[in-house]
Amino acid sequence: xxxxxxxxxxxxxxxxxxxxxxxxxxxxxxxxxxxxxxxxxxxxxxxxxxxxxxxxxxxxxxxxxxxxxxxxxxxxxxxxxxxxxxxxxxxxxxxxxxxxxxx
Amino acid sequence: xxxxxxxxxxxxxxxxxxxxxxxxxxxxxxxxxxxxxxxxxxxxxxxxxxxxxxxxxxxxxxxxxxxxxxxxxxxxxxxxxxxxxxxxxxxxxxxxxxxxxxxxxxxxxxxxxxxxxxxxxxxxxxxxxxxxxxxxxxxxxxxxxxxxxxxxxxxxxxxxxxxxxxxxxxxxxxxxxxxxxxxxxxxxxxxxxxxxxxxxxxxxxxxxxxxxxxxxxxxxxxxxxxxxxxxxxxxxxxxxxxxxxxxxxxxxxxxxxxxxxxxxxxxx
Numbered sequence: 001x002x003x004x005x006x007x008x009x010x011x012x013x014x015x016x017x018x019x020x021x022x023x024x025x026x027x028x029x030x031x032x033x034x035x036x037x038x039x040x041x042x043x044x045x046x047x048x049x050x051x052x053x054x055x056x057x058x059x060x061x062x063x064x065x066x067x068x069x070x071x072x073x074x075x076x077x078x079x080x081x082x083x084x085x086x087x088x089x090x091x092x093x094x095x096x097x098x099x100x101x102x103x
Numbered sequence: 104x105x106x107x108x109x110x111x112x113x114x115x116x117x118x119x120x121x122x123x124x125x126x127x128x129x130x131x132x133x134x135x136x137x138x139x140x141x142x143x144x145x146x147x148x149x150x151x152x153x154x155x156x157x158x159x160x161x162x163x164x165x166x167x168x169x170x171x172x173x174x175x176x177x178x179x180x181x182x183x184x185x186x187x188x189x190x191x192x193x194x195x196x197x198x199x200x201x202x203x204x205x206x207x208x209x210x211x212x213x214x215x216x217x218x219x220x221x222x223x224x225x226x227x228x229x230x231x232x233x234x235x236x237x238x239x240x241x242x243x244x245x246x247x248x249x250x251x252x253x254x255x256x257x258x259x260x261x262x263x264x265x266x267x268x269x270x271x272x273x274x275x276x277x278x279x280x281x282x283x284x285x286x287x288x289x290x291x292x293x294x295x296x297x298x299x300x301x302x303x304x305x306x307x308x309x310x311x312x313x314x315x316x317x318x319x320x321x322x323x324x325x326x327x328x329x330x331x332x333x334x335x336x337x338x339x340x341x342x343x344x345x346x347x348x349x350x351x352x353x354x355x356x357x358x359x360x361x362x363x364x365x366x367x368x369x370x371x
Binding site (some may be wrong): 016018020021023025027035036040042044046053055056058059060061063064065066068069070071072073085087089093098 | 137139143144147148150254270278348349350352356358359360363364366367368
């Protein structure tokens with residue numbers, strides 16, 4: 001998690017939390033000097049525990065962002081191409097992470 | 104400019120992803136029984152379905168996502184910009200950032216922001232956001248005088264007496280969107296990056312309200328923009344890389360992010 005360190009000093013304010021059944025949404029704001037960025041979380045209750053399953057930063061949902069990428073790959077190829085690409089990416093990230101920790 | 108800042112926040116999420124995948128294949132079965140549909144709230148937290156299960160609003164507004172008829176062209180320029188960033192802009196920004204202290208670069212950044220005041224002011228007015236326009240006007244006056252021509256951001260971090268007033272970061276693309284114009288096709292421009300037909304028109308519109316258009320000659324303007332760009336990059340190095348590294352299809356990732364970010368900016 002190299003990038004998290006850049007986030008020192010910003011304030012996070014909790015605006016609202018909403019629960020219905022086993023779903024919840026938490027609205028927060030990250031305040032950096034004059035700028036505010038909205039960061040919303042989607043949660044689901046699994047085995048009595050709340051788990052975050054999507055983060056929406058400035059209107060950009062991480063899940064939907066990946067969904068659109070997957071849709072694009074599926075449009076051009078099939079499920080196998082998608083899985084191959086995912087494995088390739090995971091491998092790539094893993095090697096990048098190990099070299100990072102070795103530094 | 105806000106695009107990269109916003110995307111950086113998304114990276115917090117990206118960093119958290121591996122924690123989920125630890126279980127491997129068993130997790131798939133474990134989660135299969137749960138419905139992850141976003142059917143209660145939309146991405147801004149507005150209720151879509153009320154307590155009785157009645158549909159309040161029709162899901163996502165359609166204008167959020169644009170068509171991409173020029174995908175070949177767009178992908179070409181996306182690659183071009185990508186190459187140019189790593190081969191040219193990044194090394195320059197790194198060297199520049201090495202030579203000049205961060206504080207000074209932040210001052211330059213403030214200066215550029217302050218000079219773009221007319222764009223924000225005019226577009227606030229065009230959207231009838233008079234309070235936000237007033238807020239920008241007062242910031243501009245104070246920073247241009249006490250802030251030595253905008254180099255210092257004197258108003259930074261001050262509490263607003265009326266916190267409900269939005270910051271009024273508006274441009275002409277947002278103004279057009281505010282009055283109901285759709286994105287049109289998605290477009291990627293050389294050097295400028297992701298845009299849409301609407302935002303391109305907006306960009307040209309803003310060009311005529313910018314101070315530098317009337318003060319600088321063509322080559323001076325090129326230098327001015329290049330300097331502003333390098334200065335900005337030197338303060339935000341690494342953002343582009345991190346998002347790109349997290350994406351399976353970077354082109355699609357940036358397209359989705361750009362369009363959603365703009366949709367949110369238009370709505371506010």
